[in-house]
Amino acid sequence: MIRFMKKRLKALMVGLVLVCTMSSGLQALAVEAAFPVLPNCTMKAGEESVAQFLIENNDTSAHSFNFKPSNVPKDMNSYFMVDSKSAEGLLLQASESKEVQFHLAVPADVAEKTVRITIDVIRDDGVSTAVALSFTKNSDYSVQLTGTTDNLQAVSGKTFSFDVVVTNTGDKELNALVLKSDLPYKWIQNSVSPEALTLKPGESGSYRLNVSVPISQSSGNSTIKITASNENVKSSELPISIRVAANSNFVWILGGAALIVAAAAFIYFRKHSRR
Amino acid sequence: MNTTWVVAKKEILDARRNKLFIIILAMLLLLTLVSIVLSTYQVRASMDGYNQSISFLKSLGKANFPDPPKLNPLAASKSFVNYIGMLGALLAIVLGNYSVVKERRNGTMRLILSRQIFRDRLLNGKLLGNLILLAAICLGMFVVTMLSVLLVGKITLSGDDIFRLLLFFLMAFLYMVFFLVLSITVAVATDNGNKALLITVIIWLVLSFVFPQIGDTMDMDNQLPGGFFAQMGITKDAQTQILSHFKFYETLRDGIEEASPVKHFERAGFALLNVKPGFDTYSPLGVVAIKWVDLIGLTIPSIILWLIAYMVFHKREDIF
Numbered sequence: 001m002i003r004f005m006k007k008r009l010k011a012l013m014v015g016l017v018l019v020c021t022m023s024s025g026l027q028a029l030a031v032e033a034a035f036p037v038l039p040n041c042t043m044k045a046g047e048e049s050v051a052q053f054l055i056e057n058n059d060t061s062a063h064s065f066n067f068k069p070s071n072v073p074k075d076m077n078s079y080f081m082v083d084s085k086s087a088e089g090l091l092l093q094a095s096e097s098k099e100v101q102f103h104l105a106v107p108a109d110v111a112e113k114t115v116r117i118t119i120d121v122i123r124d125d126g127v128s129t130a131v132a133l134s135f136t137k138n139s140d141y142s143v144q145l146t147g148t149t150d151n152l153q154a155v156s157g158k159t160f161s162f163d164v165v166v167t168n169t170g171d172k173e174l175n176a177l178v179l180k181s182d183l184p185y186k187w188i189q190n191s192v193s194p195e196a197l198t199l200k201p202g203e204s205g206s207y208r209l210n211v212s213v214p215i216s217q218s219s220g221n222s223t224i225k226i227t228a229s230n231e232n233v234k235s236s237e238l239p240i241s242i243r244v245a246a247n248s249n250f251v252w253i254l255g256g257a258a259l260i261v262a263a264a265a266f267i268y269f270r271k272h273s274r275r
Numbered sequence: 276m277n278t279t280w281v282v283a284k285k286e287i288l289d290a291r292r293n294k295l296f297i298i299i300l301a302m303l304l305l306l307t308l309v310s311i312v313l314s315t316y317q318v319r320a321s322m323d324g325y326n327q328s329i330s331f332l333k334s335l336g337k338a339n340f341p342d343p344p345k346l347n348p349l350a351a352s353k354s355f356v357n358y359i360g361m362l363g364a365l366l367a368i369v370l371g372n373y374s375v376v377k378e379r380r381n382g383t384m385r386l387i388l389s390r391q392i393f394r395d396r397l398l399n400g401k402l403l404g405n406l407i408l409l410a411a412i413c414l415g416m417f418v419v420t421m422l423s424v425l426l427v428g429k430i431t432l433s434g435d436d437i438f439r440l441l442l443f444f445l446m447a448f449l450y451m452v453f454f455l456v457l458s459i460t461v462a463v464a465t466d467n468g469n470k471a472l473l474i475t476v477i478i479w480l481v482l483s484f485v486f487p488q489i490g491d492t493m494d495m496d497n498q499l500p501g502g503f504f505a506q507m508g509i510t511k512d513a514q515t516q517i518l519s520h521f522k523f524y525e526t527l528r529d530g531i532e533e534a535s536p537v538k539h540f541e542r543a544g545f546a547l548l549n550v551k552p553g554f555d556t557y558s559p560l561g562v563v564a565i566k567w568v569d570l571i572g573l574t575i576p577s578i579i580l581w582l583i584a585y586m587v588f589h590k591r592e593d594i595f
Contacts, residue, residue: 157529183515188515188518188519214518214525216525220553222553243565246566246567246569247568250530251568251572251575254572257575257579258575261579261582265586269585269589272589275393
């Protein structure tokens with residue numbers, strides 16, 4: 001198989017060098033190999049992995065090359081970048097080479113441990129070759145957040161509590177895992193209990209958050225965004241939708257005023273009779 | 276009921292002779308028509324742009340097309356909220372004031388009350404006639420909106436959209452009713468028609484502009500352009516700590532805003548028209564259920580004012 005691929009690549013006169021990086025700035029895992037290569041790139045849940053490869057046109061005339069990825073899982077998005085711009089192909093002059101980046105957006109709840117993707121590089125005269133990429137999930141540190149209720153309700157001017165369950169989905173223990181909440185303007189987080197959790201692999205724990213809704217919050221839907229993190233890992237953001245109902249104090253005041261005026265009118269007409 | 280209906284019919288006929296009412300109504304209808312036509316053109320232009328992009332992509336042999344733009348045809352009515360907030364309220368004030376003052380100026384109040392007619396029935400008749408006028412105006416604007424969106428924008432509204440629009444005009448009607456009742460009450464309580472109109476307009480200005488402005492100005496984060504906290508470089512955690520010390524202040528600020536019928540009308544109106552995000556997933560009645568406080572905020576003050584008008588009108592002898 002490798003010999004066959006080598007022959008095809010020589011025929012194409014395309015040079016390929018592959019390097020894998022993580023978009024999060026983690027140390028790049030560099031793989032440099034003869035053609036074709038199957039580098040073992042690392043992917044992390046909720047982040048973007050990047051595989052770089054160099055295309056060299058060894059022909060004596062200019063050619064355009066198109067890229068076509070296949071076997072990309074449905075829940076992952078992929079795209080190519082050339083010269084920091086999104087591209088589906090490139091044009092190379094004779095003996096010119098350019099670096100191409102293959103970006104793979106990995107969802108936070110990725111189930112696959114390994115993803116194998118094939119990229120077809122097709123030259124304008126129809127000659128093509130395939131490059132296989134392998135992305136393996138780094139699951140040393142991984143954490144997942146889930147809400148405990150779908151229909152959270154709150155009243156403006158009052159406090160409410162809700163629970164968030166955090167699960168260690170990685171292979172190593174998570175220490176000092178703390179919860180961070182991004183609240184709408186003027187909302188106040190009164191407490192979070194416990195302040196930090198330590199979870200063994202596969203273990204789950206729950207936090208209870210107590211939040212105050214400002215009296216000025218108009219009724220409707222609001223969203224709280226929650227993340228759990230420690231020095232090694234940060235979970236993907238968990239949006240929690242809360243339906244805020246209007247405070248009924250205003251209605252009680254209005255209703256009371258209406259009753260007083262109605263009573264006054266009733267007494268008035270009883271006393272002075274109808275005219 | 277018969278007496279009430281006779282008075283109501285006379286109110287409707289008399290409104291035709293009120294020049295100020297006719298001018299404000301014409302302005303309101305003109306602004307309504309212009310704003311709807313402009314908004315629907317905008318919606319149509321966005322759709323045309325999207326369709327052109329799709330045609331271009333198809334000509335290139337592409338199969339993956341971008342999602343159509345999320346257009347909200349109801350947003351064509353967004354400007355209504357402002358127009359009704361100003362001109363709608365003025366229209367109701369003029370109608371209410373005219374219904375009482377005209378009788379006084381013509382000397383017909385004394386004549387009417389010398390007949391076998393109860394004072395509360397006379398007031399009810401005046402209210403009923405003006406309610407019918409306001410309802411007809413709201414219904415007319417609803418029909419104009421529907422037709423404009425359909426004919427100019429070439430957009431067919433769904434059943435839910437039509438119901439939302441109808442509920443929005445119901446809110447607009449309740450908002451105008453408040454100022455109608457306020458105007459009648461002040462006119463009944465005051466011995467001079469011009470003074471009554473001036474007082475009502477001052478109350479309208481306070482409720483519609485001063486109170487919401489006080490609410491906005493009192494908001495701590497509105498003290499500096501770009502936001503007080505952002506300009507001072509205060510972190511979100513520090514903001515939370517600061518805000519926790521201002522609960523009473525916030526309650527007071529909110530109370531002032533709640534006293535404004537404009538705020539209630541805006542909150543309910545923007546939610547029904549999907550101008551405020553997050554309400555598109557609810558049914559029209561679901562939105563009303565969420566905004567029930569605003570519905571009450573527009574209704575109960577009118578009832579209170581009407582009861583006061585009964586009592587004041589019942590005992591006054593010196594204004595005729």
